[in-house]
Amino acid sequence: MKTILRNITMIVLLLGAFAQVNASEAYTLLDTVLKSSDGKTAKVYLGVPLIVKKDMGKSSEVVIKGFQFENKIYSTMEKELLIAELDKGFKVAKKEANAVELVGTIEKELITENGIEVWEEQEEFFFEMCTQCHAAPSVAHHTMVEWEAVFGTMKVFAKLDGEESSYLLRYLKSNASNGLLKREH
Numbered sequence: 001m002k003t004i005l006r007n008i009t010m011i012v013l014l015l016g017a018f019a020q021v022n023a024s025e026a027y028t029l030l031d032t033v034l035k036s037s038d039g040k041t042a043k044v045y046l047g048v049p050l051i052v053k054k055d056m057g058k059s060s061e062v063v064i065k066g067f068q069f070e071n072k073i074y075s076t077m078e079k080e081l082l083i084a085e086l087d088k089g090f091k092v093a094k095k096e097a098n099a100v101e102l103v104g105t106i107e108k109e110l111i112t113e114n115g116i117e118v119w120e121e122q123e124e125f126f127f128e129m130c131t132q133c134h135a136a137p138s139v140a141h142h143t144m145v146e147w148e149a150v151f152g153t154m155k156v157f158a159k160l161d162g163e164e165s166s167y168l169l170r171y172l173k174s175n176a177s178n179g180l181l182k183r184e185h
């Protein structure tokens with residue numbers, strides 16, 4: 001009986017490991033749309049981490065984790081970075097407190113495993129705008145909240161308009177030490 005139990009445990013563990021290897025981590029390459037199986041949609045911003053569950057040909061089934069406040073999904077409980085907005089009727093899987101999971105499909109063309117590639121254009125703009133007076137600050141050395149605070153002065157210094165500001169601030173926060181990009185340590 002004991003060995004049977006042990007064998008069953010082994011099989012369960014092996015299956016678990018297999019499932020983990022199968023699901024790969026990736027990011028949205030651009031702002032995109034997540035479609036749920038019942039046809040509802042959610043807007044997902046660029047650079048948002050995804051777990052890819054299944055290859056569906058032109059699209060992939062993915063899971064996105066976040067924290068829900070009304071129809072808005074943030075990367076943290078502190079609402080520092082908006083990562084998705086649910087259209088009417090989009091059903092999320094509730095975890096504990098405000099933690100939720102969004103499940104649906106995204107076009108494969110808009111998914112990348114290379115988290116750096118997502119931000120190439122923004123990075124160029126950052127170097128152009130933010131190295132006129134000092135060396136480029138290290139984006140990953142600040143937290144999202146620090147970026148929010150510093151950026152208030154710097155966007156005026158760099159003479160950015162509203163659209164340029166939100167474009168660049170999203171880059172800074174997404175690449176902050178507690179942002180979206182997972183780094184090797």
Ligand code: HEC
Binds near residue numbers: 137153154157158
């Ligand atoms: C017109 C000149 C100018 C431009 C353009 C400029 N900065 Fe600065 N920056 C400064 C000065 C001066 C300081 C130091 C004084 C201060 O902190 O206000 C500074 C300081 C900083 C600091 C350090 C602040 C701290 O408290 O550690 C960061 C980070 C920074 N800048 C980021 C940026 C970013 C991002 C941009 C592009 C959006 C930018 N800067 C564009 C002049 C500029």
